[in-house]
């Protein structure tokens with residue numbers, strides 16, 4: 001069950017955090033993983049750590065927001081599984097603030113990476129998937145794309161909500177053609193850049209499961225959606241969030 005041998009999987013933004021966890025899980029189950037990141041050093045390090053566990057991995061550097069770069073990197077490759085994971089505010093830190101206090105220039109970062117990035121990658125691989133009558137597209141979204149939150153992330157939430165809706169359309173357009181498209185809406189996760197133990201404990205206390213999520217929580221969900229066994233699961237948004245209320 002859930003054997004990905006012979007499959008090629010691309011995980012975007014996999015140079016750290018949740019993406020590395022996802023890539024590791026797919027490799028452990030036999031996929032040859034293309035470890036994408038905008039930062040070549042991070043992509044190489046993550047691919048190296050997967051190879052160190054005898055997984056098959058290749059670093060692949062490109063910026064998901066650069067449509068031409070995405071097409072050039074992916075155009076000639078036969079990719080079976082894509083996990084659209086690159087997100088947050090892209091290569092810049094997230095700057096949460098109430099929308100009324102934001103500048104239009106603040107909106108582009110989150111929207112480019114979380115929505116246009118997903119569209120760019122999907123566009124580059126979908127034709128080949130349809131030709132081969134097999135494909136799995138998984139987008140890493142967020143509870144912020146489903147409900148409103150008073151934490152100053154409206155443009156991010158709009159982009160995540162857009163990516164969830166985009167997956168539903170891709171799912172329905174391609175359902176008879178062997179390609180599935182689903183979203184995972186994540187809750188509060190451990191963050192590579194946050195080392196404040198008090199803050200982590202405070203956030204963890206708000207999660208019914210009592211802890212923040214990690215790539216090891218998300219990887220198995222991706223593995224299932226990427227598997228042959230999940231061929232009848234498409235157009236769904238699955239909440240992976242330790243039981244946090246989402247609707």
Ligand SMILES: NC(=O)c1ccc[n+]([C@@H]2O[C@H](COP(=O)([O-])OP(=O)(O)OC[C@H]3O[C@@H](n4cnc5c(N)ncnc54)[C@H](O)[C@@H]3O)[C@@H](O)[C@H]2O)c1
Pocket residue numbers: 012013014015016017018019036037038039042062063064065084085086087088089090091113117140141142143186187188189190191192193
């Ligand atoms: N961390 C959370 O609390 C949380 C919660 C819900 C959803 N998510 C989503 O989960 C996903 C992963 O989150 P994370 O916290 O592990 O991310 P992260 O910011 O720790 O890592 C993202 C990686 O993506 C790379 N990246 C950034 N912009 C890129 C681009 N344009 N092209 C290619 N690579 C790029 C970065 O270099 C980095 O290595 C994101 O989509 C995020 O929105 C995160």
